[in-house]
Amino acid sequence: MILEANNLTKSYKSGKAVDHISMQLKAGKIYGLLGKNGAGKTTLFKILCNLVTPDSGTLKIYSEKRKSIGAIIENPGLYGYLNAYENLKIFAEIQNAPRDRKSLQEYLKNVGLPLERKDAVRNFSMGMKQRLAIAIALLNDPEIIILDEPFSGLDPTGVSALIQLIKSLAVQHKSILISSHLMTELQNCCDYLYVIDSGKLVNQGETNALFNKHISRFTIKGIGVGQAKNEFPNIIFAEDHRIDIQCNSTEISNVLEKLVQKGYKITACVPQLTLNELLSPLPHDV
Template identity: 45%
Template structure:
């Protein structure tokens, strides 16, 4: 375990922002933190990175690295008039790291940026700025990286590319990654575990697939023969081309799928839960 936070609390005036939050992160693991605006995500990340003091609670970082944690809080703070190479050089010097040109070029390539590009980063797309921010967060080889809303402002291709970079970092270098997003699909596709925070409390935690399943109230079922299914004739469904949207009633999704599989004319090819955000953010015992 690299990061272990227990019963972390923070109050601003009369506003209790964090109400005893606990979470942990292992090396090579990608954990997601999701919650509505004002839930306490950014405050928690600032505390973990040492930018804000906690009122109480325990925060343990188990790392022998000279820089245990790296991170991006909201948008990367870059020097817009400098190139990507020059930005990385400046931040290296700020962190007391002596690097050669080859070192910096290698770090740019690692996050998918060309070291040959010499123009100011103010010309960069949001995706390129996020990649450069990630390169800065990785300076001094931290064992844990905290990313606050890294997909904000990215198009679908940019999101997919950054997800691939994050997966590669966790797998190839064993870095623990804690990441927040407003988009459940982004985190559900990427994370091993999810924490759900609402009103300053962790209301759900566990394997990402289980969390999405717990809060699902409808499912998209893919296959052939669905339009003539006897099972679905008795259910609340919306028929689509090659699929149906099933709204659960009294029967569980497992029972529905079992009955569908037993129908000789039906060939199932997939089932995707449609998570209900209101259900996801409800407080449960964790």
């Protein structure tokens, strides 16, 4: 274990922003913190980075390093009129990190920024700015990387490129914690999810297991499959080539088998899950 937080709590005049949150992070794993706007994600990250003092609770980081956490919180704060190399150099000076040309170029290469881009970062795409911010977070080689809403403003190509980069950091044994309100992005990226609502952890678990446990609806597409609506009592929506059916992850293969037996050609089966469902623990979890 590299980080252990126990019962962290922080209140503002408006109420409890972080309410008895506990979490454990391990090396080489990617963790997601999923929650709506205002759920308390940034406040928790600020506590983990020692930028905000909690009212109560404990935080232990098992690291010998001078800088154990590299973080991007709220926005990267880059110097728009400087190029990527110059930005990295300034932050390396501030953080007293190695700033010889070779080391800095290595950081840029590690995050996939082309060394030949010499123009000011204000011209960079959102995805390139995120990469540069991650290079800055990686200065001094911290064991933990914290990224606050790294997917916001990225298009689907940018999102999948960033996910690849984050996964490559986990292969380098970093422990990575990412906040987002976007379920699909976290599902594609994270080994483990913490779900937060009004400052409280309301759900957590291995990503796939957590999603599977909460899925109770599927959209099935196939030629003429809408005609099956009278054959399954749990179909909640039907049109020509689509049905929505209420069932869980263990029942769906049975449903698909029956549809195929009846001669329907199934072209897609997509689980449907909303953040609200993850925010409500299942009755037997309470």
